[in-house]
Amino acid sequence: MSTTTAAPRAAKKGGFTAAAANYLEDRTSMSAAVREFGRKIFPDHWSFLLGEVALYSFIVILLSGTFLTFFFQASQASVIYDGSFVPLKGVEMSSAMSSTLNISFDIRGGLLMRQVHHWAALLFVASIGLHMLRIYFTGAFRKPRELNWVIGFVLFILAMAEGFTGYSLPDDLLSGNGLRIIDGLIKGIPLVGTWISFLLFGGEFPGTAIVGRLYTLHILLLPALVLAMIALHLLFVVVHKHTQYAGPGRTQENVIGYPVLPVYAAKAGGFFFIVFGVVVLMASFFTINPIWNYGPYDPSPVSAGTQPDWYIGFADGALRLIPPGWEFVWLNHTWSFNILTPLIVIGVFIVLVMFYPFIESWITGDRREHHILDRPRNAPTRTAIGAAGVTFYAGLWAAASSDLIATHFMLTIEGVIHAIQAIVVLGPFVAFFIAKRVCLALQKKDRSIALHGYESGRIVRLPGGEYIEVHERLDEYERWRLVSFESYQPLMLRPNSRGKITVGQRVRAGISRWFFEDRIAPVTMRELEEGHGHH
Amino acid sequence: MAQDDNGGHELTTANSSAVEHARAGDPGTAVIVQDAVPNPGFPTHRPRITDINPVKQRRAERVVYTLFYLSIVGSIWAIAAYMMFPIESSDPGSVRLNTLFIGLGIALALLAIGIGAVHWGKALMYEQEGIDLRHPVRGSEVTIERAVEIFQEADQESGFSRRTVVRNSLIGALIAFPLPAIVLFRGLGPQNQNPVTLLSHTMWKAGTRLTRDPEGTPIKATDVTLGSAFHVIPEGLNETPDPLEEKAKAAVLLMRLNPADLNVSPARKTWNYNGIVAYSKICTHVGCPVALYEQQTHHLLCPCHQSQFDITHEAKVIFGPAKRPLPQLPITVDAEGYLVARSDFTEPVGPSFWERN
Numbered sequence: 001m002s003t004t005t006a007a008p009r010a011a012k013k014g015g016f017t018a019a020a021a022n023y024l025e026d027r028t029s030m031s032a033a034v035r036e037f038g039r040k041i042f043p044d045h046w047s048f049l050l051g052e053v054a055l056y057s058f059i060v061i062l063l064s065g066t067f068l069t070f071f072f073q074a075s076q077a078s079v080i081y082d083g084s085f086v087p088l089k090g091v092e093m094s095s096a097m098s099s100t101l102n103i104s105f106d107i108r109g110g111l112l113m114r115q116v117h118h119w120a121a122l123l124f125v126a127s128i129g130l131h132m133l134r135i136y137f138t139g140a141f142r143k144p145r146e147l148n149w150v151i152g153f154v155l156f157i158l159a160m161a162e163g164f165t166g167y168s169l170p171d172d173l174l175s176g177n178g179l180r181i182i183d184g185l186i187k188g189i190p191l192v193g194t195w196i197s198f199l200l201f202g203g204e205f206p207g208t209a210i211v212g213r214l215y216t217l218h219i220l221l222l223p224a225l226v227l228a229m230i231a232l233h234l235l236f237v238v239v240h241k242h243t244q245y246a247g248p249g250r251t252q253e254n255v256i257g258y259p260v261l262p263v264y265a266a267k268a269g270g271f272f273f274i275v276f277g278v279v280v281l282m283a284s285f286f287t288i289n290p291i292w293n294y295g296p297y298d299p300s301p302v303s304a305g306t307q308p309d310w311y312i313g314f315a316d317g318a319l320r321l322i323p324p325g326w327e328f329v330w331l332n333h334t335w336s337f338n339i340l341t342p343l344i345v346i347g348v349f350i351v352l353v354m355f356y357p358f359i360e361s362w363i364t365g366d367r368r369e370h371h372i373l374d375r376p377r378n379a380p381t382r383t384a385i386g387a388a389g390v391t392f393y394a395g396l397w398a399a400a401s402s403d404l405i406a407t408h409f410m411l412t413i414e415g416v417i418h419a420i421q422a423i424v425v426l427g428p429f430v431a432f433f434i435a436k437r438v439c440l441a442l443q444k445k446d447r448s449i450a451l452h453g454y455e456s457g458r459i460v461r462l463p464g465g466e467y468i469e470v471h472e473r474l475d476e477y478e479r480w481r482l483v484s485f486e487s488y489q490p491l492m493l494r495p496n497s498r499g500k501i502t503v504g505q506r507v508r509a510g511i512s513r514w515f516f517e518d519r520i521a522p523v524t525m526r527e528l529e530e531g532h533g534h535h
Numbered sequence: 536m537a538q539d540d541n542g543g544h545e546l547t548t549a550n551s552s553a554v555e556h557a558r559a560g561d562p563g564t565a566v567i568v569q570d571a572v573p574n575p576g577f578p579t580h581r582p583r584i585t586d587i588n589p590v591k592q593r594r595a596e597r598v599v600y601t602l603f604y605l606s607i608v609g610s611i612w613a614i615a616a617y618m619m620f621p622i623e624s625s626d627p628g629s630v631r632l633n634t635l636f637i638g639l640g641i642a643l644a645l646l647a648i649g650i651g652a653v654h655w656g657k658a659l660m661y662e663q664e665g666i667d668l669r670h671p672v673r674g675s676e677v678t679i680e681r682a683v684e685i686f687q688e689a690d691q692e693s694g695f696s697r698r699t700v701v702r703n704s705l706i707g708a709l710i711a712f713p714l715p716a717i718v719l720f721r722g723l724g725p726q727n728q729n730p731v732t733l734l735s736h737t738m739w740k741a742g743t744r745l746t747r748d749p750e751g752t753p754i755k756a757t758d759v760t761l762g763s764a765f766h767v768i769p770e771g772l773n774e775t776p777d778p779l780e781e782k783a784k785a786a787v788l789l790m791r792l793n794p795a796d797l798n799v800s801p802a803r804k805t806w807n808y809n810g811i812v813a814y815s816k817i818c819t820h821v822g823c824p825v826a827l828y829e830q831q832t833h834h835l836l837c838p839c840h841q842s843q844f845d846i847t848h849e850a851k852v853i854f855g856p857a858k859r860p861l862p863q864l865p866i867t868v869d870a871e872g873y874l875v876a877r878s879d880f881t882e883p884v885g886p887s888f889w890e891r892n
């Protein structure tokens with residue numbers, strides 16, 4: 001029903017919705033935005049959902065986290081617990097711990113919200129990681145998306161920082177132990193470490209300042225950064241338009257998919273509710289971080305077999321893998337290479353991953369825009385590097401559970417550590433080799449299928465008495481998937497305009513050779529016609 | 536750029552899509568195949584079952600609205616569960632029921648909306664795929680020229696590159712102005728303390744009694760039987776203003792071994808009492824409490840990164856990332872037979888730090 005009397009012309013068609021739209025349009029000019037984005041096309045593929053899961057779990061984190069802030073007290077002031085959880089009644093603990101217990105045991109639905117928050121956080125980091133693997137293995141980071149890869153990677157790091165700061169807030173035994181490790185790590189940094197730790201903890205470890213400070217980071221600074229980065233990330237997705245897999249009719253110049261309104265909105269909006277629903281379901285059934293079992297932080301009790309949240313595992317594992325003795329006094333100062341080595345190795349790993357798009361484009365020299373995704377097999381060396389990286393990360397991650405592996409499989413700790421050391425150092429090379437061979441084999445198979453078709457399983461006897469298996473030819477759409485890719489060849493060194501071959505070019509040529517020497521070219525028209533001739 | 540790349544320019548001929556693609560930039564070392572298989576274009580569209588069969592279509596509609604109604608049921612259920620399953624402090628199981636039933640209601644409400652919407656989108660909404668054309672991300676040359684021009688005009692009008700003194704002094708001021716903010720952060724730590732001094736001492740002094748953790752009751756040498764181990768704090772720790780900070784440095788593990796098993800260095804002859812030894816419990820790696828004591832081997836194991844210390848050899852590291860032995864606390868007994876410290880630790884306990892030497 002229209003409530004407008006002054007503008008009957010506007011109101012007469014469409015009623016209230018039209019009137020409201022008109023009102024807003026006069027003040028915001030929003031029809032331009034609707035025209036621009038309302039029918040924007042998004043391609044459909046299950047692997048594109050990983051990024052969406054990350055986005056939606058972040059929204060779930062924001063919602064559940066806001067609820068928790070109304071009850072949580074980020075203070076280490078000491079109180080005597082007097083809540084409903086009987087075993088801890090009368091125990092001295094910080095307000096942070098006691099308010100977290102109250103959320104869990106005295107507020108209806110409070111434990112549910114805590115668990116929603118924690119599960120969603122685990123899902124957030126995991127989905128970002130998987131999303132990054134998807135981007136990497138399909139080459140979606142290539143021009144023009146290199147910067148968006150970097151932004152995404154920064155988000156991954158921010159997500160881990162959010163996770164760790166959140167994990168530390170309840171001030172229970174485990175979170176305190178985690179902070180103890182961080183404190184020890186920081187102290188191992190040359191020159192500034194001791195002071196950074198002193199300032200961070202507001203004096204000596206553990207102090208009474210850290211929870212409040214982490215809280216500020218956790219609910220103000222880091223979320224603001226995450227939001228800003230997500231906004232930028234999505235802005236770039238809109239500017240670049242989404243990538244798509246190769247397929248009939250799909251080219252570098254178009255995007256094929258569903259319009260935002262209505263199909264994409266229905267599917268993506270619906271998917272948000274599904275992600276949210278699944279998180280709530282997990283939170284209803286599965287307890288996570290039962291701080292009441294751990295008790296308040298105390299620097300002295302032991303906690304064998306405890307694990308950090310999964311995404312911190314690689315760092316904890318890296319610490320475990322250092323052989324004895326990597327620390328010495330030199331120039332009257334302590335050099336803790338048992339701590340610095342993991343920090344440096346992980347730092348280098350992070351930088352390499354972050355700058356991979358630029359490295360690859362330097363090697364190929366390719367300055368074109370790429371909107372069609374690669375199948376991993378069609379970029380064998382890239383895929384193999386990815387497999388090596390994943391193996392390295394997985395090794396570090398497994399090391400974080402070295403004690404559990406040892407007790408579970410009745411092995412010695414030393415044996416497990418030595419085995420994982422070997423995996424971390426040698427595993428990447430093995431993984432590289434295997435992945436590359438597999439890619440090349442798959443490419444060869446694709447080629448032969450494109451040329452000769454599938455084996456049909458039908459055996460025919462030729463008039464001459466010879467038996468052959470009939471091959472079923474592909475139709476042109478099926479074939480297109482197998483032949484529509486590009487390959488690169490190794491760079492040939494040529495002198496530049498001043499007749500010189502620079503060192504940079506030599507390095508580039510060397511890496512390029514390593515990258516592209518095994519090359520399987522896509523099937524050409526001529527080969528296809530010759531292939532026809534065979535049968 | 537072009538001359539160093541053997542980018543198959545020679546090979547490039549008439550494949551239209553490859554050429555168009557190449558137009559957007561240098562292909563580098565990509566091989567552009569001249570007789571690539573052409574893109575076959577879109578296959579013909581196959582309608583869905585719900586497009587041709589009105590019965591199926593109606594059924595899909597029914598499924599969608601049933602799900603949406605179910606979602607409302609879920610929400611109402613969650614509210615009802617909030618009231619029906621209160622948390623009783625006498626009943627620990629009530630928390631689980633409260634969590635479970637509220638959660639199930641909310642999950643149903645959410646999942647039903649989600650699945651319903653997706654089903655609507657997939658089965659009922661118009662499903663022909665659309666096409667958007669891409670334009671190069673780089674703007675048109677006219678736009679870029681205009682942008683450059685604007686900067687030039689701004690430079691002209693302000694004299695930014697002409698008036699160098701003005702510009703450089705501004706840059707200097709902009710660099711200097713955040714510095715006070717950084718200095719202010721010194722206040723994060725207490726003003727008149729030095730972390731190195733703090734890290735170098737614990738509350739152990741000559742004559743401080745060794746007491747049980749956490750009760751704080753003193754320990755007689757005769758209480759410590761062969762093979763036993765005690766978690767120890769200094770007497771009076773619980774009464775200090777900041778017990779956790781003190782404990783994080785002063786926690787000690789006390790063990791009694793057969794004196795014949797101990798390999799004591801000459802300087803430490805007086806540090807044990809009849810085979811009773813006390814070692815710092817704070818790992819020299821990154822500071823976890825080391826307190827898994829293996830009685831048979833006399834090894835201490837740190838649960839965090841599995842460093843192992845051999846008590847028979849003055850806690851030297853036998854495995855793991857830690858480098859230094861756990862510091863030993865020199866002990867003896869007082870007149871009443873209680874264990875006491877002879878002095879503070881003779882070196883800083885816990886993780887290494889830069890200024891330690």
Ligand code: FES
Pocket residue numbers: 818819820821822823825837838839840841842855856857
């Ligand atoms: S803290 Fe003890 S081994 Fe790392």
